[in-house]
Amino acid sequence: MSTEPVPCLSAAAEAVLFAAAEPLTIADLARALACDDQQAAAAVARLRERLKETGSGLDVVEIAGGYQLATRPTFRECVGRMMAREPGRLSRAALETLAIIAYRQPITQPEIEAVRGVGCGSVLRTLIERNLIAETGRRPTVERPILYVTTPSFLHYFALADLSELPPLEEPSEVPSVTDYRDAASAETTAG
Amino acid sequence: MTAASPTFQLPAFEGPLDLLLHLIRENQVDIYDIPIALITQQYLDYLESWQARDLAIAGEYIVMAATLLELKSRMLLPSPPREAEDEEDPRAELVQRLLEYQRYAGSVETLRQWEEYRRGLFFRGATENPDDYVLPMAPGSLRGSDLVAALRRLMEGAGIEEAAVSAIVPRRRVSLQMAMVTVLRAVRRNPEGVRFSALFDGPVSISEVxxxxxxxxxxxxxxxxxxRQRQPLSDFRLRLDPAGEPSVN
Incomplete structure (x- = not known):
């Protein structure tokens, strides 16, 4: 196996990725192909190239910490028509909650609610049901609130390789501490 | 703010902070210098219009209304003698909350785009290890009628006709005469005897038995x-009677 000619490795990687249900890491692939990590990575790169050059309907995407065969977005309509039903979208409440958890994890429900200004109990339940977030323990305070983190499915749902792909949040600039707010307020009331 | 507040949604807003940011944008005012009186008035107008349309208003909106009114009154109070240079703007905490919320609400658009992109990608499920085959059925994927159809196919394959629901019930063309021939042939082929159950070939109907x-x-x-039967209700063995007349007619 170790003396297998290199061109075959990309075909082998294709076979392995085809049969896999989940994203495979380079280490997973190396184990399956009986080669080292470097060769596995090269095999994946060559496979991607070949799929592109031959105009394949498939592509290897880097997602949720690994590599996976996926249909090319160009053909989304065709595949979509074949599917029995259109996959749903997350609500804005769910996306807001997910954004907060993604950036601030691990985070508790009261902390999320403090940011959003509304209760999040049902949204959290939905996200747990969809396996986008998970409990990871409890904050060791008196109330011992549950801590939530995002899951690999979260990465998969948004086609992210890992959490580092999240764009940096812009830091809020300092709120001016003293302004002539009273003047502003009185001016406003006299005007109104 | 309770953990399990109901999931109804006020029109287009994800909560009081979302509504406030909307009002701030709409009025094109500086978030660091919110005209509290104006914004409070518009905020209350919104709540009133919802109420007029019989929409339940979540407690969070009421709490925010109270906060705004309190801010408004504090800002109208005459200046106390300034004790410290860095006296805090009463609006500071609210502004901080709005900014914090805005940061995350802003990334919703990004998530939305990723979600959209991802919806264009389709993945295979796992190929099963042949040892692990399970019925690949999600709950609700089959209906009772599918089961009936499957049973019908099976019975047709086995040559068994379902009792037809139609008006004409076809008679099976098997006579006693033919059955006797079948028995005779079997016992003649097997001089040492044949079990009654061995006379049948495949699934049978009660009438055939x-x-x-x-x-x-x-x-x-x-x-x-x-x-010859060993015990009551068991299968029995048939053989040609050596003294018998091998005639059917």
Whole structure:
């Protein structure tokens, strides 16, 4: 196996990725192909190239910490028509909650609610049901609130390789501490 | 702010902070210098219009209304003698919350785009290890009618006709005569005897069994075959009666 000619490795990687249900890491692939990590990575790169050059309907995407065969977005309509039903979208409440958890994890429900200004109990339940977030323990305070983190499915749902792909949040600039707010307020009331 | 507040949604807003940011944008005012009186008024107008349309207003909106009114009154109070240079703007905490919320609400658009992109990608499920095959059925994927259809196919394959629901019930063209021939052929082919159950080939209907049994009784009566049964209700063995007349007619 170790003396297998290199061109075959990309075909082998294709076979392995085809049969896999989940994203495979380079280490997973190396184990399956009986080669080292470097060769596995090269095999994946060559496979991607070949799929592109031959105009394949498939592509290897880097997602949720690994590599996976996926249909090319160009053909989304065709595949979509074949599917029995259109996959749903997350609500804005769910996306807001997910954004907060993604950036601030691990985070508790009261902390999320403090940011959003509304209760999040049902949204959290939905996200747990969809396996986008998970409990990871409890904050060791008196109330011992549950801590939530995002899951690999979260990465998969948004086609992210890992959490580092999240764009940096812009830091809020300092709120001016003293302004002539009273003047502003009185001016406003006299005007109104 | 309770953990399990109901999931109804006020029109287009994800909560009081979202509504406030909307008002701030709409009025094109500086978030660091919110005209509290104006914004409070518009905020209350919104709540009133919802109420007029019989929409339940979540407690969070009421709490925010109270906060705004409190801010408004504090800002109208005459200046106390300034004790410290860095006296805090009463609006500071609210502004901080709005900014914090805005940061995350802003990334919703990014998530939305990723979600959209991802919806264009489709992945295979796992190929099963043949050892791990399970019925690949999600709950609700089959209906009762599918089961009936499957059973019908199976029965047709086995040559069994379902009792037709139509008006004409086809008669099975198997006579006692034919059953007797079947029994005789079997016992002649197997001089050492044949079990009653071995007379049938594949799944059978009750009427076939009864007919075959009647045939055996008839042959027994004529003395053509002998029957031996070990115990009541068990299968029994048939053999040609050496003294019998091998005739059917």
């Amino acid at each position: 009864v007919l075959m049994f009647l045939a055996v009784l008839e042959l027994l009566r004529r003395g053509t075959v002998q029957v």
